[in-house]
Amino acid sequence: xxxxxxxxxxxxxxxxxxxxxxxxxxxxxxxxxxxxxxxxxxxxxxxxxxxxxxxxxxxxxxxxxxxxxxxxxxxxxxxxxxxxxx
Amino acid sequence: xxxxxxxxxxxxxxxxxxxxxxxxxxxxxxxxxxxxxxxxxxxxxxxxxxxxxxxxxxxxxxxxxxxxxxxxxxxxxxxxxxxxxxxxxxxxxxxxxxxxxxxxxxxxxxxxxxxxxxxxxxxxxxxxxxxxxxxxxxxxxxxxxxxxxxxxxxxxxxxxxxxxxxxxxxxxxxxxxxxxxxxxxxxxxxxxxxxxxxxxxxxxxxxxxxxxxxxxxxxxxxxxxxxxxxxxxxxxxxxxxxxxxxxxxxxxxxxxxxxxxxxxxxxxxxxxxxxxxxxxxxxxxxxxxxxxxxxxxxxxxxxxxxxx
Numbered sequence: 001x002x003x004x005x006x007x008x009x010x011x012x013x014x015x016x017x018x019x020x021x022x023x024x025x026x027x028x029x030x031x032x033x034x035x036x037x038x039x040x041x042x043x044x045x046x047x048x049x050x051x052x053x054x055x056x057x058x059x060x061x062x063x064x065x066x067x068x069x070x071x072x073x074x075x076x077x078x079x080x081x082x083x084x085x086x
Numbered sequence: 087x088x089x090x091x092x093x094x095x096x097x098x099x100x101x102x103x104x105x106x107x108x109x110x111x112x113x114x115x116x117x118x119x120x121x122x123x124x125x126x127x128x129x130x131x132x133x134x135x136x137x138x139x140x141x142x143x144x145x146x147x148x149x150x151x152x153x154x155x156x157x158x159x160x161x162x163x164x165x166x167x168x169x170x171x172x173x174x175x176x177x178x179x180x181x182x183x184x185x186x187x188x189x190x191x192x193x194x195x196x197x198x199x200x201x202x203x204x205x206x207x208x209x210x211x212x213x214x215x216x217x218x219x220x221x222x223x224x225x226x227x228x229x230x231x232x233x234x235x236x237x238x239x240x241x242x243x244x245x246x247x248x249x250x251x252x253x254x255x256x257x258x259x260x261x262x263x264x265x266x267x268x269x270x271x272x273x274x275x276x277x278x279x280x281x282x283x284x285x286x287x288x289x290x291x292x293x294x295x296x297x298x299x300x301x302x303x304x305x306x307x308x309x310x311x312x313x314x315x316x317x318x319x320x321x322x323x324x325x326x327x328x329x330x331x332x333x334x335x336x337x338x339x340x341x342x343x344x345x346x347x348x349x350x351x352x353x354x355x356x357x358x359x360x361x362x363x364x365x366x367x368x369x370x371x372x373x374x375x376x377x378x379x380x381x382x383x384x385x386x387x388x389x390x391x392x393x394x
Binding site: 006007008009011012052055056059 | 267270271273274275277278288289290291
């Protein structure tokens with residue numbers, strides 16, 4: 001019985017790129033506001049404990065803001081490499 | 087840890103001139119000394135502040151190499167280039183991770199390693215799990231047995247890879263690619279676990295002082311249990327494997343829960359929070375328990391294919 005989940009670092013990088021792409025395509029107006037996860041709905045509790053949902057929304061928004069430009073570069077490199085080497 | 091005393095460098099002077107802060111509990115930090123000094127330099131560059139007399143000494147010691155002035159100039163130029171390269175590399179590396187903080191995790195000695203290994207395998211008699219502080223900085227592993235270190239996880243990881251290679255060789259399934267695959271699989275699982283821990287600590291706004299290196303250290307301690315399990319499996323067969331798996335899983339779960347409880351659940355004893363955050367201590371407890379339960383699962387996953 002062979003270990004069938006043999007990871008390599010390359011598969012980790014692939015998974016990371018896919019996850020970050022998935023977070024980056026969540027549009028603010030069209031999607032996140034509709035399900036109540038927009039940035040205008042996160043300013044609520046000013047206590048010391050923001051809560052999980054607010055933290056998640058902040059995380060999504062910061063990932064989208066920070067990774068927008070690097071993702072363009074990384075995706076282009078991935079597309080070129082996959083076209084060349086299959 | 088004493089550096090070798092060459093005749094040129096007065097390392098004793100440098101140790102006395104070092105500020106008596108927390109640096110004194112670590113071993114000598116060569117990166118915080120004056121940048122022109124390198125204690126292992128036989129050939130001193132000309133622009134050094136203690137240059138001229140030592141240059142005479144160096145010239146007198148190996149004068150048969152320096153008779154040719156061109157070779158002399160080339161040697162000094164090359165050593166100055168090497169110094170500049172070293173400074174640049176240090177600067178680049180210290181932008182990503184602070185090397186001083188990494189040195190804290192490797193300041194161990196034999197007594198600490200032995201006690202820590204015993205605690206990892208038999209944590210039920212250890213009384214005091216609190217990490218002691220010294221004027222707001224945590225004590226080095228040399229002085230506090232509860233402090234996490236990175237030496238044991240690194241050595242245990244490498245030993246696990248070698249043991250996996252040996253186990254596969256016993257089963258005649260060995261090839262060099264399998265060794266690399268095993269190593270990268272284990273490394274990826276560590277990265278995944280540390281990322282999940284960081285994510286959950288961020289989402290629940292747990293303001294603990296667990297840095298990334300601390301989490302790497304705590305998730306690397308399971309390799310000690312893994313080595314023990316694989317060894318027992320190799321020596322005593324399948325029964326020995328399951329017995330050792332149960333033993334090291336229980337010990338490791340106890341160790342993780344007791345260690346992380348101190349850091350993640352500080353306010354569990356004082357119930358001063360209102361009903362609004364009554365879910366918080368529960369969620370923090372869930373994180374600790376989930377981390378603990380994850381350890382035996384990953385131990386079984388990573389070692390079962392080594393012991394048939």
